[in-house]
Amino acid sequence: MPADWQSVINDFKAVVPAVDFWSLRLVREEAETLCVREGVVQPPSLAQGRGVHISLVDRGGAAWAATSALTREGLRDAVHEALGWLEVSRRHALVAAEHQPRPQRSGRYATHIETPWEAWSLAGKLDLLQDINRALKVDECIVDWQARLSRRQIDVALVTGDGVVIEQAFHHVLPGYAAVANRDAQTQMRSGGGWGSMRQGGLEQLAAFDFPDSARRVAEEAIALVEAPECPDTTADLLLMPDQMMLQIHESIGHPLELDRILGDERNYAGTSFVTPDMFGSYRYGSELLNVTFDPGVAPEMASYAFDDEGTPAERDYLIRDGILLRPLGGATSQARAGMAGVANARASDWNRPAIDRMANLNLEPGTSRLDELVASIGHGVLMATNRSWSIDDSRNKFQFGCELGRLIVDGELQGLVRNPNYRGISATFWRSLAGVGDPDSLEIWGTPSCGKGEPNQMIHVGHASPPCVFRNVEIFGGE
Amino acid sequence: METCFRELGERLCEDLADDEVLLLNYSGEDSDFVRLNHNRIRQAGHVRQQALELDLVANGREAGAAMPLGGVLEDDLSRARALLQRLRERLPLLPEDPHLNYATGVNSTVQHGENRLPAAGEALNQLIDAARGLDLVGVWAGGEMSRGFANSLGQFNWHSAYSFNLDWSVYREGDKAVKQNYAGFAWDHDVLAGKIARDRETLALLGQTPRTLAPGRYRVFLSPAALFELMEMVSWGGFGLKSHRTAQTPLLGMLREGRTLHPGVSISEHHAAGLTPRFTGEGFIKPDRVALVEAGAYRDCLADSRSAREYGTAVNAAGEQPESLEIGGGGLDGGAVFGALDTGLYVSNLWYCNFSDRNHCRITGMTRFACLWVEQGRPVAPVNVMRFDESIYHILGDRLEGLTREQEHILDTGSYGWRSNASARLPGALVNDFTLTL
Numbered sequence: 001m002p003a004d005w006q007s008v009i010n011d012f013k014a015v016v017p018a019v020d021f022w023s024l025r026l027v028r029e030e031a032e033t034l035c036v037r038e039g040v041v042q043p044p045s046l047a048q049g050r051g052v053h054i055s056l057v058d059r060g061g062a063a064w065a066a067t068s069a070l071t072r073e074g075l076r077d078a079v080h081e082a083l084g085w086l087e088v089s090r091r092h093a094l095v096a097a098e099h100q101p102r103p104q105r106s107g108r109y110a111t112h113i114e115t116p117w118e119a120w121s122l123a124g125k126l127d128l129l130q131d132i133n134r135a136l137k138v139d140e141c142i143v144d145w146q147a148r149l150s151r152r153q154i155d156v157a158l159v160t161g162d163g164v165v166i167e168q169a170f171h172h173v174l175p176g177y178a179a180v181a182n183r184d185a186q187t188q189m190r191s192g193g194g195w196g197s198m199r200q201g202g203l204e205q206l207a208a209f210d211f212p213d214s215a216r217r218v219a220e221e222a223i224a225l226v227e228a229p230e231c232p233d234t235t236a237d238l239l240l241m242p243d244q245m246m247l248q249i250h251e252s253i254g255h256p257l258e259l260d261r262i263l264g265d266e267r268n269y270a271g272t273s274f275v276t277p278d279m280f281g282s283y284r285y286g287s288e289l290l291n292v293t294f295d296p297g298v299a300p301e302m303a304s305y306a307f308d309d310e311g312t313p314a315e316r317d318y319l320i321r322d323g324i325l326l327r328p329l330g331g332a333t334s335q336a337r338a339g340m341a342g343v344a345n346a347r348a349s350d351w352n353r354p355a356i357d358r359m360a361n362l363n364l365e366p367g368t369s370r371l372d373e374l375v376a377s378i379g380h381g382v383l384m385a386t387n388r389s390w391s392i393d394d395s396r397n398k399f400q401f402g403c404e405l406g407r408l409i410v411d412g413e414l415q416g417l418v419r420n421p422n423y424r425g426i427s428a429t430f431w432r433s434l435a436g437v438g439d440p441d442s443l444e445i446w447g448t449p450s451c452g453k454g455e456p457n458q459m460i461h462v463g464h465a466s467p468p469c470v471f472r473n474v475e476i477f478g479g480e
Numbered sequence: 481m482e483t484c485f486r487e488l489g490e491r492l493c494e495d496l497a498d499d500e501v502l503l504l505n506y507s508g509e510d511s512d513f514v515r516l517n518h519n520r521i522r523q524a525g526h527v528r529q530q531a532l533e534l535d536l537v538a539n540g541r542e543a544g545a546a547m548p549l550g551g552v553l554e555d556d557l558s559r560a561r562a563l564l565q566r567l568r569e570r571l572p573l574l575p576e577d578p579h580l581n582y583a584t585g586v587n588s589t590v591q592h593g594e595n596r597l598p599a600a601g602e603a604l605n606q607l608i609d610a611a612r613g614l615d616l617v618g619v620w621a622g623g624e625m626s627r628g629f630a631n632s633l634g635q636f637n638w639h640s641a642y643s644f645n646l647d648w649s650v651y652r653e654g655d656k657a658v659k660q661n662y663a664g665f666a667w668d669h670d671v672l673a674g675k676i677a678r679d680r681e682t683l684a685l686l687g688q689t690p691r692t693l694a695p696g697r698y699r700v701f702l703s704p705a706a707l708f709e710l711m712e713m714v715s716w717g718g719f720g721l722k723s724h725r726t727a728q729t730p731l732l733g734m735l736r737e738g739r740t741l742h743p744g745v746s747i748s749e750h751h752a753a754g755l756t757p758r759f760t761g762e763g764f765i766k767p768d769r770v771a772l773v774e775a776g777a778y779r780d781c782l783a784d785s786r787s788a789r790e791y792g793t794a795v796n797a798a799g800e801q802p803e804s805l806e807i808g809g810g811g812l813d814g815g816a817v818f819g820a821l822d823t824g825l826y827v828s829n830l831w832y833c834n835f836s837d838r839n840h841c842r843i844t845g846m847t848r849f850a851c852l853w854v855e856q857g858r859p860v861a862p863v864n865v866m867r868f869d870e871s872i873y874h875i876l877g878d879r880l881e882g883l884t885r886e887q888e889h890i891l892d893t894g895s896y897g898w899r900s901n902a903s904a905r906l907p908g909a910l911v912n913d914f915t916l917t918l
Contacts, residue, residue: 040577040578040579041574041575041577042577043535043542043543043544043574043577043580044543044544044570044574045543045544045545045546046543046544046545046546046563046566046567047545047546047547048545048546048547048548048563049546049548050548051529051548062523063524063525064523064524064525064526065525065526065527065528066525066526066527066528066529067527067528067529068528068529068530068531068548068549068550068551069528069530069550069551069552070550071550071551071552071555074528074550074551077528078526078528081512081525081526081528082525082526084526084601085512085514085524085525085526085601087601088514088521088524088601088604088605089521089524091605092520092521092604092608093520093521094516094517094518094520094521094522095522122570122573123573126573126574143726143727144726144727144728180726180727180728182726182727184736185732185733185736185737185839186839187727187728187732187838187839189728263517264517264518264617264651265515265517265522265617267517267617267649267651267657268617268618268619268647268648268649268659269619269647271831272655350897352527352529352897354523354525389834389835389836389844390832390834391832391833391834391844391845391846391867392832392846393831393832393846393848393865393867394655394831394832394846394848394865395655395865398846398865398867398918400834400836400844400867400869400917400918402834402835402836420836420837420839422836424867424917424918426918452896455513455515455618455619455621455647455895456513456527456619456621456895456899457894457895457896458896459896459897478837479836479837479839479840479842480837480839480840480842480871
C-alpha cells in the first residue's frame with residue numbers, strides 16, 4: 001500500500017460517523033504516453049491521478065462521495081456530502097440497504113511484470129517509435145502515420161468498516177501504430193501493433209502484439225486497400241479474425257448479459273437488453289460451438305484481477321456453455337436485486353465513480369479447427385479483420401460492424417483484398433450461425449481500454465480473447 | 481479556487497529558469513450525480529475534483545504532465561514542483577518540436593458564473609413527485625465547473641459556471657419510451673412539470689400497436705436531438721484542419737470531388753454562444769465564430785495550436801472537434817412539423833451512430849425512444865427500432881427538404897471523467913428518401 005494511504009485511512013476513520021457500514025476505495029494512477037507522428041515527436045505526457053471514493057450505508061439508505069482532497073478536512077467534506085445524499089436516498093431508495101455488498105475477505109493482487117517500463121530509457125523508446133515511423137512511411141501516398149507507446153500503473157485499496165483490506169496493483173502497456181493511405185477521394189487506414197488495445201504486464205507484452213515487426217505490413221496493406229475493389233454486397237460466409245471477434249463478443253454478448261441493463265438501470269443511456277431473466281439456464285444463445293467464459297485469471301489480459309470493486313473474489317465461470325445461456329454479468333448488488341447468481345464484475349472506472357456491472361475478461365473458448373481448416377470450410381465468403389465501425393441498437397440486437405480489411409474466400413482459398421467491408425445481423429440469431437471455432441493456437445488476446453457506460457459516464461478497460469470464427473449466411477456489403 | 485490557482489501559478493513560475501516558459505491549466509468540478517431507475521434513486525453521490533496540467537517549454541521543446549490537486553496550497557505546490565523537475569529533466573532528451581505553439585501575447589480574462597442552482601436534493605424530490613406512477617430512469621448532474629489558464633508570461637484566464645443537466649426517459653413497456661432533458665442554469669419547477677406532463681401525453685400514444693417498417697426509403701423528420709447524434713459523427717474528424725490536410729475527414733468529397741450540401745445549410749463553430757471557456761489550453765483566445773460550411777459549401781477548418789503552427793494558420797479552437805456547433809435555421813415552422821412531414825417517420829432520437837463508409841460520409845445508426853409513424857400530419861403509432869444507413873450528402877444535401885426556423889440549444893450530457901461543457905444549437909430537418917436497412 002502506498003505510504004501516504006494509511007494516514008488517509010486514519011483520517012477517514014476519524015471523521016466517519018457511526019453508520020451501519022462504510023467502505024473507502026483509494027485509487028492512485030500514474031500514466032505516461034509517448035507518440036511520434038509523421039516523424040515528429042509529440043510532447044510526451046505524464047499523468048497522475050489520486051482520490052478516494054466513500055460509500056456509506058445506514059438505516060435503509062446508501063450514498064457515495066468522492067474527492068481528490070485527501071486531507072482530514074477534505075474527507076470530512078466528502079462524508080458530509082455523502083450523508084446528505086444518504087438522507088435523500090432513505091426516502092427514495094431503489095435498492096434495499098441489505099442488498100448493498102459487504103466484502104468478507106481481504107486479499108492482494110499484482111500484475112506480473114517481467115520487463116518494467118523503466119527498463120527502456122525514454123530516448124530508447126522514442127528511437128523505437130521513430131524507427132516504426134520510418135517503416136510506416138513506405139510510399140508518398142501514406143499521408144499520415146504514427147506510433148504510440150503508453151503505460152498505466154493503477155493502485156487500488158478497498159478498506160471497509162468490517163476490517164476487510166483488499167490491495168490490487170495493475171500495470172498495463174498500450175502500444176500501437178497506424179498508417180493512412182490516400183489517393184484522390186479514397187482514404188484507407190490500417191492499424192497494428194496493438195493499436196486500440198492493451199495488455200497487462202510490462203514491456204515483454206509488446207511482442208504478443210507483433211510490435212514493432214508488423215509496421216511495414218500495416219503500411220503496405222493501407223496502400224493495397226486504397227487500390228482494392230469494394231467489398232461485394234452479398235450473403236455469404238464470414239470469417240472473423242480475433243481482432244474483430246473481440247468487438248462481436250463485446251457488443252452482442254457482453255453488453256446484453258450485463259445484469260444492470262437487464263434490471264433497467266441503463267435504459268436512459270447505454271440501453272436495455274433483449275435478454276430477460278427467464279432465459280438463463282435454457283435459452284439457446286448460439287450454436288453448440290459457442291462457449292463463453294468470464295475469466296479474470298488470464299494474466300496478460302487487460303481486465304484480470306482478484307477482486308472486483310465491491311470486494312467480491314473473482315473466479316472463472318461459464319456464461320454460455322455449448323450454446324446455452326447460463327449466467328449474467330452481474331456483481332453482488334445486482335445478484336441480490338435479481339436473485340440470480342452472477343460473477344465478480346462490479347467495477348468503477350476511477351475513484352470518482354461508483355461501481356456498476358461491467359464486462360471484465362469475457363472470452364470465447366477455443367474449438368478444434370486450425371485457421372487453414374476454417375478457410376477451407378468456406379465456399380463463398382469474406383474474411384474480415386480489425387474493427388473500425390460499431391453500431392448496435394439499445395437492446396443489443398440489431399448490429400452493423402465494419403472492419404479495416406477484408407479478403408475474399410472462394411472455394412476454400414483466400415483471394416484478394418476488398419475495402420470497406422461491413423456486415424450486419426441480429427444478435428439473437430447471429431450466434432446460432434456459428435459454424436467454426438479456431439483451435440487454441442489461433443486464439444488471441446484483445447480487448448478495449450474504452451468501453452463506455454453508466455450515468456455518470458464511465459470508461460473502462462475490458463479484455464476479450466477469442467480464436468477466429470466462421471458464421472454462415474451473413475449479410476455482407478461494402479462502401480458506396 | 482481561483483485565488484489558489486493564481487497563487488499556485490505565480491509561485492511555480494518563480495522557480496523557472498530564464499529560458500523556460502510554463503503553461504498551466506486548471507480543471508475543477510463540484511458536482512452531484514444521482515441515478516434513478518423506476519422513479520427511485522439507484523445511486524446518489526457527489527464528486528469534488530481538481531486537477532492541474534503543466535506544460536514546460538524550453539529551447540523549442542515541450543513536455544507535459546497532469547496531477548490532482550488536494551486543495552492545500554503548500555502540499556500541491558510541493559508535488560507540482562516535483563513534477564516540474566521531472567519535466568525539466570526530460571526536455572533535453574527530446575528533439576526540437578516544429579509544431580510547438582503557445583500564446584505569447586497576454587490576454588487575461590475572468591468570467592465568473594452565478595450560482596442559481598436549486599438544492600439538488602429538493603430538485604430530485606420535485607422530479608420524483610412529478611413523475612409519480614411513471615417508470616422514470618435517468619440522471620441528475622449538477623454543480624460548479626471551473627477552468628483556468630495561467631502562464632509564466634503573465635496571462636491569467638478563469639471561467640466558472642454553475643449548471644444542471646437532468647436527463648431522463650419514461651418507459652411504457654419494453655423499449656418504448658419518451659426521452660426528455662431539462663438542462664440550464666436556473667431551475668424552474670413549472671418547466672419540469674410541463675415536460676413530465678408532455679411525457680404522460682406521449683406515453684398514451686406509445687400504447688398503440690407499434691409499426692414495424694420494412695427496409696426501404698422513407699420521408700422522415702429528424703428532431704434536433706436526432707440531428708445532434710448525426711453531427712457528433714460528422715464532427716469526428718469532419719472539421720479539423722489536421723484531418724483535412726491528411727485526407728481523413730469524412731467530408732473528403734467536399735474537398736476532392738466538389739460535393740456540396742444543400743444551399744440552405746450553414747454550419748459554424750459558434751464559440752460566443754457556447755458554454756466552453758473562450759481560452760485554449762495554450763492561452764489563445766477563440767474567435768466568436770468559425771464558419772465551417774456556408775450555403776452548402778465547405779469554408780474553414782478548426783485549427784488547434786499544433787495544426788495552426790504546422791500549416792501556418794491562426795488558432796481558432798481548443799481542439800479540432802466542435803464544442804459549440806451551430807446549424808442555422810431554415811424556413812420550416814417547428815410547431816407544424818407533423819403537417820410538413822405529412823406521412824412518414826418522426827425520428828425523435830438516433831443512437832449509436834458510426835461510419836459505414838467514411839469516405840462518403842455514410843453513417844449507420846439506430847432509431848431510439850419515441851419515434852412515431854405519422855399519417856396525414858398526425859402521429860398514429862410508435863415504430864419498432866430500425867437501422868438506418870445514409871450519407872450526410874443526402875441527409876443535409878440533395879434529399880433535404882427543409883430545416884426548422886427554430887433551433888434547440890442542446891447541452892451535452894456527457895460526463896466521462898468530468899461533466900462536459902459542450903453544447904450545440906440545431907434545427908430539425910425534413911428529409912426525403914432516408915434509407916432504413918434492418
